Amino acid sequence: MWPFSRKATLLSSGFLQGWTDWHSHILPGVDDGVQTLDEAIAVLHWYAEQGVASVWLTPHIMEDYPNRPEDLRVRFSLLEQAWDGPVELHLAAEHMLDALFEKRLAAGDIMPIGPEQDRLLVETSCFNAPMNFEALLDRIKQQGLRPMLAHPERYYYMNDAVYRRLNDTGVEFQLNILSLCGVYGPIPARKARKLLEGGFYSYMGSDIHRLIDFQWSSSIPLKFNPALLSV
Secondary structure: OOOOOOOOOOOOOOOOOOOEEOOEOOOOOOOOOOOOHHHHHHHHHHHHHHOOOEEEEOOEEOOOOOOOHHHHHHHHHHHHHHOOOOOEEEEOOEEEOOOOHHHHHHHOOOOOEOOOOOEEEEEOOOOOOOOOHHHHHHHHHHOOOEEEEEOHHHOOOOOHHHHHHHHHOOOEEEEEHHHHHOOOOHHHHHHHHHHHHOOOEEEEEOOEOOHHHHHHHOOOOOOOOHHHHHO
């Protein structure tokens, strides 16, 4: 028997209590996520109410949003000055493995993640692997960084063999917890549950872009044992 009701949600399960969010778009006005400082503060207040302990702000660095680390640090400083709540803030970025990535990597124009700054959060198109995908991952490792692959459950081109190979070669997986709620459709939801049950995920994130979306989706009844989220 589950230790929770079949109507358990992310909110009612208590999962967010003490949680660290490893993937968010809360840094205001830099990508397709939160746009204003007031909105960012509202998200953080809601996080505090849910008991979230800390959050990594991971704005996009990609062709569509060619953010520079120095500019993101300025924006982050402004948010830190405005926020006086209990949720700890950390800055990194979500790097698209696009045509500009290799040049950025070689120049050190990147923003690693983690307490030791020894991981790099990366993503790809949901439908097609980038050219030389695994070679790019190897180049990240050659820079002394461990690739953290954002929301692998959302990559339709990946199958069980790809997941296993990537994981076996040291690529860490970051779950979008809202994938489990069906927010991205039934296929990512099914893949997320399978990867979670198989112990593939090392990190979990919200990938939050707007507060209202997270509030709504985290209230959807879960179709799996939420106790799995504690691993």
